[in-house]
Amino acid sequence: MRGDKRQIQTAVLGSADSEEPLMLPLEAIELDAFRQQHEHDTFWCGLLLGGCGVRLTTKLYTDRVCHFAHIPGLDGLSHHCGRSARGVASADHLYVKSAARSWLRSLEEEADFDFARPDGVAIGSVVDIRLKTRGLRVHLDQAVAPVWEEDGVEPVLGVSVPVDRDTLIRRWYVHRVRLDSEGTARRVRIGTEAFARPTEWFALDECEMTERGLSTPAVEQIVRSRSVRPASPWGAGRTVKTPPAHVRAQTLLRQLAEARRVGSVVVVTRVCRDMAALTEVEGELQDQLSGAVAAADRWLEEQAQTRQELFHDLAQAIAWQEVGQVCPLLVRANAIASHDRTEAEMAIADDAAECLDTHARQRQAEVAAVRAAQAEERARDEADRVKKLLDTLESRGIGQPRQAMREMVKDLICAAAGAGAYVDAQQRKQVELWRRRADGAGALAQIARQKRASPPARAARLKRASLLHEQVGRRSWFKEPCPRCDAAKGRHCFNDDDSGGRDRRPLPHEERLQLIISTRNARPEQTTQRPPSQPQSASPVWRVKDVTCPECDAAPGSNCTTPDGRPHQRRETHFRRRFHSP
Structure with missing residues (x-):
């Protein structure tokens, strides 16, 4: 037996027989707050909701409304529930x-x-x-x-x-x-x-x-x-003094005129019956009553004919699927012909309601399809925008001013979020790489602001937070070969981090700059501490943490994200391949 696929919008709190209802928010942004508010509560498909008594969980969606769902059983299969009412009004x-x-x-x-x-x-x-x-x-x-x-x-x-x-x-x-x-x-x-x-x-x-x-x-x-x-429907009946016959006759005449004015067939029929039963009047007043009853009878015949034509037109509009005609005709039928309907008339009215419901569902499906197509088109446009931004950043992103680069990366992140599944894994990796670079540029800009605000501390802060390429003069960038991409001495580094193929990098790798800094720092120490009998050597001692980790992208000099800070196995393998290969 297939389960009911309609979305559950209501549940009860605490237990299956609870009488405390609640409704799930339809939007994802509201569901986060709802989950925090009820993080210690349990939701149930309540028995008083006509449900099965099974516990429910919340489902968050960004492309459709959020809803409750039955928690699967131990076998992992979806649960079948015979609950008939599941919408926002079901509780x-x-x-x-x-x-x-x-x-x-x-x-x-x-x-x-x-x-x-x-x-x-x-x-x-x-x-x-x-x-x-x-x-x-x-x-x-x-x-x-x-x-x-x-x-x-x-x-x-x-x-x-x-x-x-x-x-x-x-x-x-x-x-x-x-x-x-x-x-x-x-x-x-x-x-x-x-x-x-x-x-x-x-x-x-x-x-x-x-x-x-x-x-x-x-x-x-x-x-x-x-x-x-x-008359009060609550109290006992009271004795009411009957008014004189001529007063009742005048009252009936006024009621008949009012009923005909508003088109009430039931009231006209009842008043005519009361007039016929009023025998205590005579003369001119009796003639007025007789004339009014005769005119009312003709009016009732006209109304019967009008009613017959109305239901005939309604049936014809249903047969021809003229929804624009079905709606006003059904409204008119409910207004002037809602009483004493024959089986044929009830069937026609039911068919009209079903026709309108079917049209409404079709319209909703069409609107949903159009919205889905528009969302897909927007996602494709955002994916094209992601590609263009990545190409622009790879060609001139690092060399341009920091603020311009950060604004471009911000646009890139927004475009990637809008593109959704149309951004592949390679592009997402590039987006994340540029996000980290922008964060680094933002940190450097903050250091510059702190430098202007506090001159005595600017040297220490700049030394702690500056990027490596600002610690090495441009003329010294390529004095040593690159231990990461194997670029020869005097040659530019090339991309090997999946951010742009094998294109030449505008800046050297961090490992290459770290090698230059380590060599520069090692020379004075070895000159002052080496024994006189040993020759001077400027070669630094390299450690595993001096290379970028390919597992967690930890920068040179930083620990890996392992619990104890030890380097990942891939980082050690990368280090041995770079510095200990024959």
Whole structure:
């Protein structure tokens, strides 16, 4: 069985049955800080996330989003997990529970929480919050249809859960829930949606529980704007005095006009039924009711025809794959024909949604392909830039001013980083060599600045940090043969360090300069300390550390990077071949 390849963006902390969720940052630069923050924590594919309960690790990528991954078993094979929800919203039910518990505690309210699974739906679709005398049912997706007439339980809808305008008109308002990503957490916000009013969003601490149920500042404004308060879903039924027949008739006429104006078929049908049942009126008012019902019947026939044409056009747009037509037609169908759909109409609407989803996925794939091609083109351009910079540095890099050389090397390092895999191992080695040279030039520039700032100490500092080629006069550079490249006396050194083939070097090798310095330093000592019977000799005694290490690139006179500072075997072999070969 093949494993699910979708990326896991959420996990729980501490154990498989934990209720403490967290979300992984998508960018590599944020994941480094995330790892430091949670270096002592463990991440799990939580059971309350519908996961398998296996421990997770973090995966860092620079060319795609970062994500969690299952830790492989002892056999090294990838783990199969049947978890269905893996995106950033897959732990929203845990965030809702945590936020609601904290909010209710601040209101001194006790509540029980349950991740209900009616009809076996996936965990996380519904969160039940039960208080002493009332409760809330939070619908995070469309898997469970909200029940509006259930006593003591108020539905709170996720942003993707639809609600028809008839419900909005009848109930005055409905509540919604939204979760916004903030760092590695999700922030809960409550919205109030009313008919012909935009949804207004509030933080949880701006909401309260009243006798009507969940209330927001927007609810208070809606209630004040109405002349008649809506029936409370929480309390017991109250006896309401029935208004006179002529008052009810006038009210029904106004409701019918309003319903036709907004295009509500359900309300028009219900009001016409109520008008037909109103038998206590007579005369002119009865004639108005009869005329209004007749006009409404004709309007309903027109709406039925319009609805039939709408779904016909939608089906035709799906068949011809006209996505530009499918989207507005589906929006219109959801707005004016969301009630009492036939099986054929539901099938057409489902096909339209699938068509839009397929188009969105194709569009995303196309955008990803374009971005990948652009990234590859940028990498190739940077690789060409690396080659040009290396050629320029090899031709005139050392001989030019230090600052110019360092700026060019800085550009080289940036270009190599952007080129990625298009820079081969040979070029990377050259880039690293020029980086070390630039670091040396920078150190020398710092010595020069210190020399100007502190004249008494400049001689000692310059002697400690100066490069070898500045300790030997130019006319003396080639007085001795080079022990590294075997260049003869009086001849220039040539490249043998993979930085430019066998081209002539503008400066001699460090070993050649060290030989000249050692010879120069050895002459006075041997002249003053040699016995009179021994002839004077200026030949220095060479040590292994006087040659560059081919293993770790340790400079002449420096120890190798081994734990005890002893030279590498390749350095000893290089030394014997240079100075002890017959």
